[in-house]
Amino acid sequence: MTIGVSDLSLYHSLAGDLMTQQAAIGNLDSQLSSGLAVQQPSDNPVGAVEALGYQSQLSQLNASSSAATTASAWLGIANSGANSVIGVIQSARTLMLQALNSGAQTSQSYQQTGQQVQGMIQQLVGLANSTYAGTAIFAGTASVAAPYSSTGAYSGNEQSFTIQVGPGTPTIASVPGTSLFGGGTTGVQSLFTTLQSFATHLSAGPGGATEASIQTDLNNLDANLAQATTAATTLGEASQQVQAAATAATSTSAQVQKALATTVDVNVATVSTQLQADMASYQAALYAVSQAVPESLAQFIH
Numbered sequence: 001m002t003i004g005v006s007d008l009s010l011y012h013s014l015a016g017d018l019m020t021q022q023a024a025i026g027n028l029d030s031q032l033s034s035g036l037a038v039q040q041p042s043d044n045p046v047g048a049v050e051a052l053g054y055q056s057q058l059s060q061l062n063a064s065s066s067a068a069t070t071a072s073a074w075l076g077i078a079n080s081g082a083n084s085v086i087g088v089i090q091s092a093r094t095l096m097l098q099a100l101n102s103g104a105q106t107s108q109s110y111q112q113t114g115q116q117v118q119g120m121i122q123q124l125v126g127l128a129n130s131t132y133a134g135t136a137i138f139a140g141t142a143s144v145a146a147p148y149s150s151t152g153a154y155s156g157n158e159q160s161f162t163i164q165v166g167p168g169t170p171t172i173a174s175v176p177g178t179s180l181f182g183g184g185t186t187g188v189q190s191l192f193t194t195l196q197s198f199a200t201h202l203s204a205g206p207g208g209a210t211e212a213s214i215q216t217d218l219n220n221l222d223a224n225l226a227q228a229t230t231a232a233t234t235l236g237e238a239s240q241q242v243q244a245a246a247t248a249a250t251s252t253s254a255q256v257q258k259a260l261a262t263t264v265d266v267n268v269a270t271v272s273t274q275l276q277a278d279m280a281s282y283q284a285a286l287y288a289v290s291q292a293v294p295e296s297l298a299q300f301i302h
Contacts, residue, residue, distance in 0.1 A: 061253040064166045068246035071163040074173035075239045077137050081127045082180055082232040085191075088120050088127075089225045092195060096218045099202060100211055107205040114202040121195050125150060128177055137161075140176035147177050152192025158184050166245040172238040180231040181224075188227045194220040 095113050099105060128148040130137045139147035139156035147156035158178050162170035176184075183190030194217055201213040 057256045058253060061249050061256065064249045065246060065253070067163050068165045068242050068249065071165050071171055071173045071242045072239070072246070074132050074137065074161070074163070075235060075242060077130050077132050078174040079232070079235045079239060081130050081137065082175075082228060082235055084127050085124060085180060086225065086228050086232060088124055089191065089221060089228060092117065092120055092198070093218065093221055093225065096198060096214055096221060099198075099214050100218070105206045110202040110205055110210075114199045117195055117199040117202070121152065121192060121199075122150070124181070124191065124195075125152060128152075128181060137174050138177040138180060148181075148192075152181070152190060152196070154178060154181070154183055154190070158186075165242055166249065171241050171245065172234065175231050175234060179234070180228055182227055186227065188223045189220045191221075191224040191228070194224055 095116060099110065099113055125148050128138055129146045131145075134145075136142075136144060136147050136156065139161075141159045141161055142156040144155050147154055149155070154177050156177050158176045160172045160176060160179075161174045163173045164170045178184035178186050181191045182188040183193070197220075198214065198217040201210055201217060204210045204213075
């Protein structure tokens, strides 16, 4: 049978319809295979833009969560160090009170107490040089491996180390050494100086002059204790801020992920039903073509 011009026009029309149905079926099949409703921006321009926005949000939230993890690690060490420092100060205070009770003290007991104090100083130096991932916790923002010498001399700075864990003001991840141990521009004598002075006064042995000097040491130590307590409070509040930021990031991330899934993920039940309907429609269209055009044209289309 010869195919005329009108037959060819009909062919092009029917072929176009069938190709459109094939494309729709292919798209649905691809969605089921990949699990994504948006294969390319042209599938859903609005949804594609929304998906990019959600992905950008998730990237920022992941960065915030990572920063919060780092800040928590810093603060964990700083908090532990501050609490240990307070414990050492309280122990030193007990020794000072005992030393002031001259009636129960001797030159030998003073000497033994002095040795204890020297041990405390070295313990404090170790705490003052605590590190995280090779970085000194109490050096402020200075790049020094060990901000405190064996005698307690400070080589860090007085700027608090901060980490950006979310929108807004950066969160303190630690305090500079002077905020915890005194010295610098704080107006409080260095804790190391206070304890070394106490040890020096003990070497003089019991007596009224020694007791007067130790009383001055005690007053300085109380100032050290008050400052260390303030530093510990600051670190504790920072820990709470970081935890709150981490919790908020986790919660927001879950919401954004849900919104992203709603935008790009396939509703398997809906797409499967649509695919079955489209395939049935396609088969019906093929049958209709075979009935509506000459056999040779229908075979050509098929």
